[in-house]
Amino acid sequence: MIETIHLSKRYGSLRALSDLNLRIEQGKVFGFIGPNGAGKTTTMQILSTLLEPSEGQAFVCGYDVMKEPADVRQSIGYMPDFFGVYDNLTVREYLDFYAGAYKIPANKRNALIADLLELVNLSNKVDAYVDSLSRGMQQRLGLARCLVHDPAVLILDEPASGLDPRARIELREILKQLRAMGKTILISSHILPELAELCDEIGVIEQGRLIACGALDDVSVRARGITLMLVRTLTNRHQAGHVLSQCPLVKDLEEQEDGFRFRFVGGEAEKAQLLQELVNAGATVTYFGESSENLEAVFLAITEGVGG
């Protein structure tokens, strides 16, 4: 559904993207992880026909982004990381404008707009002015705008940035619905745990190079023997801390209010041994497992040393 072959982009002497080879199958949700300036947005803009690659090829739904840009545009819904809205337009008029821009017949637009607003939970705002909506609502409206021509592929650049936790959850639920509808989604985010829950595959990009890519479990922690762990104890917290600090497989140990967080370099057998040592030291362990920020551990582990 999405394929890039040796894709590169240079801005003068700056190499924003270098030899990117990516393949995303139909119906998959692909998460793009990387710090600012890593090349995520550049990749998305090339796939959205907004940027011309310096080298290589990119295909969306089988269409070449350079040779068949109109077909690519019809196949994608693109949401940039920052986007504005038009003043003095209501939600209905805003979607009607984009429906017109995709040449959707006027007699089909009302039903389409109603369906889209239902999907993004904005049916009650149909006559509200777009600039009066909250950031979260505008983001959901942006998502509805992406779907106005029923594209097979969604390219979402940091859709959750700047949203409060409730708005993030709402957005995530909508994305889950879209995944269930069979849309292929390319999404980037800084909120890594959110991607972990949503994505079938992830790609880690750093300094324009894809340094890890594949199914979440393949790229993940277990395969690389690195896990972000959380340990909670009821009593004897001090002893638990001592055991963890002495263990050579424990890295970056942090003592927090709710327990200990650390990166564990080892397999299942080593984990079991560590738990045994904690119990033997008299710590009443109430939780011993992977932290929800596990994808951050993947990212930190994989990018460790890149560009250093």
Next chain:
Amino acid sequence: MRDFLSNPILVKELRERFRTKRTVWILTLFLLIMGGIPLGLLLISPSSAGTLGENGELFLISAAIHYAMICFVVPALTAGAISGERERQTLNILLTTQLSPRTIVWSKLVTSLAFTSLLLTASMPLYSLVMLYGNVSPEQVVKLVLFFAVNILFLGSLGLFCSTWIKRTAVSTITAYGIAFCFVVGTGLLFFFLGEILQQIDPERYSQAVVWSLPELQILAGINPVIVLFAILDDSLMPSVEFAFTPWLFFCLLLPGAERAVHAVERISAETGAAQVVELEEAPGSCTIGRV
């Protein structure tokens, strides 16, 4: 025609423009200035007010104010058309739709010109007062309307060109005003200076009668809107240029040609994507509307 009227950018722009109070205020202010200055002059000079059918000055003053207002309003309306989309961060989204850069540019021009045409049309009844004072032929009024229309088209295209070319609306507006000033005032000053210099250098060869009839100076005079305006108004304030061609016709043919050239440049920069939208945002100073 149906396609033209259902163009989504036209519908959106007209909705946005005519919903704001600013539009009403601009129209009111325009009419107040257009009507207020000639009426004020009549009040100040009651002797002129009594000369019905003989006072051509009122026509001259009204036309000059009208032209000044067009020069002031039109670049301001178009110089933010594309750069405004870029600043509002809506241009990227627009470029991923099925609208071509050509459609976007033309629609922006048409909507801006539609509003300017409204200003022009709304102020035309003021000329009934001017006609009352006479010394104006219907032919002159028709020529004047055509002259204004050509200027609106040219200045609108110039503003849009600057808006496409320059990233920020404020800089684009200043540049559009600067180029318009060079065109309106600069060419006129160049015409006078060159004529005067030639007379000073060789008074015998370039006498008063000869110098203003030189073909090179006539062409320079023919592209200057102020000289053409005064030629339409048959005013004697200008030097006695004996045009070898009809100045208003020359002007009306030349400027749409220039306007087409401006659009060709806009289109080329839009379609080749020489420096694309995103690069514009990432590399300050570069600019155009474009995509793959």
